[in-house]
Amino acid sequence: MENQQDKHRAFRALHDRQGAFVIPNPWDAGSARILAALGFEALATTSAGLAFSIGRRDSSAALSRDVILQNARDIVGATDLPVSADLEDGFGKDPLSCAETISLAAGVGLVGGSIEDATGDAADRVFEFSLAVERVAAAAEEARKHPFVLTARAENFLCGRYDLDDTIRRLVAFEEAGADVLYAPGLPDIEAIRTVCSAVKRPVNVVMGLAGQVYSVEQLQEAGVKRISVGGSFARAALAGLMSAAREVKERGTFNYSKSAMPAAEAASYMLDAKR
Incomplete structure (x- = not known):
């Protein structure tokens, strides 16, 4: 794709066509290139995957806006696919901070x-309703100035607030405030997912790979889901492979893991030569 406008049009089209699509979550330029080579049509960053790769926990306190955006820049530069980003809580409580982050x-x-309504404060984990809506409205107003698809996240279920009615209330309000895509990570089952999808008119993103039940693309599509992400689960799968190989060496003194490792030539085939 030639430019950002082309990528934006392609990304919009994925949300407008029939059926669901998967938007996997690379955590760096190398994983982005591999996922692009496999034929995925768009990518989304993962704050969790990024945090693990630099030895930090996943939180807005651990990952600054500059770090998040530099990682996103690296991923954008690695492929010609449309890229969306996990923008945490917008890196500020006030609506202006959310708008600035979108810009x-x-x-x-x-x-x-995406902009989420989680506060990062253990004592009060989700923004008050009216402020949460104001933050999305400010982000949406700024997004309309750019080739940009805004996702609004209602974080109740990830924050221990298992209130589906309030989650839907927030998503409906985020839709009315101008969000293009709606997302409530951590919904407990397919019935809750179906209920959310039927309550809103905009495309719904669902994440697979978290704790709990796992559904197929076909099942999620039937429930009304448009976009399916995997969050940090691909990064955790990679870490599981590393842990398995390292344990074999440390505990048994063998190197059989190398038989199933990706060949160096294949890994290199996905990557770019260094610029001279």
Whole structure:
């Protein structure tokens, strides 16, 4: 794709066509290139995957906006696919901070991103309803100035607030505030997913790979889901492979893991030569 406008049009089209699509979550440029080579049509960053790769926990306190956006820039530069980003809580409580984050995200070549209503405060984990809506409204207003698809996230279920009615209330309000895609990570089952999808008019993103039940693309599509992400689960799968290989060496003194490792030539085939 030639430019950001082209990527934005392609990304919009994925949300407008029939059926669901999977948007996997690379955590760096190398994993992005592998996923692009496999034929996925769009990518989304993962704050969890990024955090693990630099030895930190996944939180807005551990990952600054600059770090998040530099990682996104690297992923955008690694492929010609549309890229959306996990933009945490917008990196500020006030609506203006959310708008500024959207502007900066568009500036690094992203054509989409999410703003969540989690506060990062253990004592009060989700923003009060009216403020949460104001934050999405400010982000949506800024997103309309750019080739940018805004996803609004209602984080109740990830924050221990198992209230489906309030989650839907928030998603409906986020839709009315201008969000293009709606997302409530951690929904407990397919019936809850179906209920959310039927309650809103905009495309719904669902994440697979978290704890709990796992559903197929076909099952999620039947429930009304448009977009399916995997969050940090691909990164955790990679870490599981590393742990298995390292344990074999440490505990048994053998190197059989290398028989199932990706050949060096194949790994290299997905990557770019260094620029001279």
